[in-house]
Amino acid sequence: MSSVPVAVVTGSNKGIGFSIVRALCHQFPGDVYLTARDPSRGQEAVKKLQEEGLSVLFHQLDIDDPQSIRALRDFLKEKYGGLDVLVNNAGIAFKAHDTAPFAVQAEVTLKTNFFGTRNVCTELLPLVKPYGRVVNVSSMAGGLALGKCSRELQQKFRSNTITEDELVELMTKFVEDTKKGVHEKEGWPNTAYGVSKIGVTVLSRIQARMLSEKRKDDHILLNACCPGWVRTDMAGPKAPKSPDEGAETPVYLALLPSNADGPHGQFVSEKTVQTW
Numbered sequence: 001m002s003s004v005p006v007a008v009v010t011g012s013n014k015g016i017g018f019s020i021v022r023a024l025c026h027q028f029p030g031d032v033y034l035t036a037r038d039p040s041r042g043q044e045a046v047k048k049l050q051e052e053g054l055s056v057l058f059h060q061l062d063i064d065d066p067q068s069i070r071a072l073r074d075f076l077k078e079k080y081g082g083l084d085v086l087v088n089n090a091g092i093a094f095k096a097h098d099t100a101p102f103a104v105q106a107e108v109t110l111k112t113n114f115f116g117t118r119n120v121c122t123e124l125l126p127l128v129k130p131y132g133r134v135v136n137v138s139s140m141a142g143g144l145a146l147g148k149c150s151r152e153l154q155q156k157f158r159s160n161t162i163t164e165d166e167l168v169e170l171m172t173k174f175v176e177d178t179k180k181g182v183h184e185k186e187g188w189p190n191t192a193y194g195v196s197k198i199g200v201t202v203l204s205r206i207q208a209r210m211l212s213e214k215r216k217d218d219h220i221l222l223n224a225c226c227p228g229w230v231r232t233d234m235a236g237p238k239a240p241k242s243p244d245e246g247a248e249t250p251v252y253l254a255l256l257p258s259n260a261d262g263p264h265g266q267f268v269s270e271k272t273v274q275t276w
Contacts, residue, residue, distance in 0.1 A: 011090025145194025150187025
C-alpha cells in the first residue's frame with residue numbers, strides 16, 4: 001500500500017476541474033487523479049498535462065453510476081488506504097435556450113449535481129484520512145436561488161439542524177413538484193441548476209457538522225465554494241474568469257494547511273467565507 005498522499009478531482013477532463021487538477025499537480029505533495037466519465041477523454045486530458053511536464057494519474061468515474069463510484073472507492077482503499085483531498089467538481093447545467101421540459105431539466109440536473117455528488121460523498125468521505133480536505137464545488141446560483149425560495153423553504157435550508165435525510169426529501173420533492181407543475185406554488189424558484197446547488201451547499205454544511213461530531217480529532221475540513229463565473233463549455237465564452245482563475249478558491253480550500261482549524265462547513269467565494 002502506498003503511503004503517498006492522494007487527491008481526487010471529479011469531472012476534471014475539462015473546464016474548472018481540469019484547472020484544479022493542473023494546480024494540484026503543481027502544489028499538492030502526492031498523487032493527483034484526474035477523473036472523467038469517458039476514459040478516452042480523460043486520457044486525452046492527462047496527456048495534455050503530461051505534455052506540460054506534470055505528473056498526473058487517471059481513474060474512470062461517472063458520478064451518476066454507483067458502481068463506478070464503488071470501483072474508485074475500492075481502488076483508493078486498496079492502493080492508498082484512503083484519500084487526502086477530494087474535490088467534488090463534476091456537474092451539469094442545461095443551456096438557457098434548451099427546450100427540454102422543466103421537469104426533465106430538474107430531474108436530470110438534480111440527479112448529477114445533488115444525488116451524484118451525495119453518492120460520491122457517501123462512499124468516499126469515510127475514506128478521508130486525518131487532516132484531509134474536502135471541497136464541494138457549488139455556485140452563487142445556489143445563493144440566488146435560495147433568495148427566491150419561499151420563507152419556509154429558506155428556513156429549512158438555512159437550519160443548523162437539518163439532516164441529510166430531510167435534505168434528500170426536499171430535493172426529491174422539488175423534482176416531484178416540477179413533474180406535477182406545482183413547483184412555484186410550493187415555493188420553489190424557476191431554476192433547476194440553482195436548486196441543485198442549494199442542495200450541494202446545504203449537504204456540505206450537514207457533512208461538516210457530522211465530521212465535527214463524529215471525527216472531531218481528525219481535523220478534516222470540508223467546505224462548499226463558488227468558483228465564480230468562468231469561461232467553460234457550461235458557462236459560455238462571455239464569462240469574465242478563466243478556468244485557472246475559477247480554480248483558485250477550490251484549490252485554496254483543498255490545500256488548507258494542516259494547522260488550520262477553518263474554514264469548515266462554510267460557503268466560500270473569492271477565498272472569503274460568505275453568509276448562507
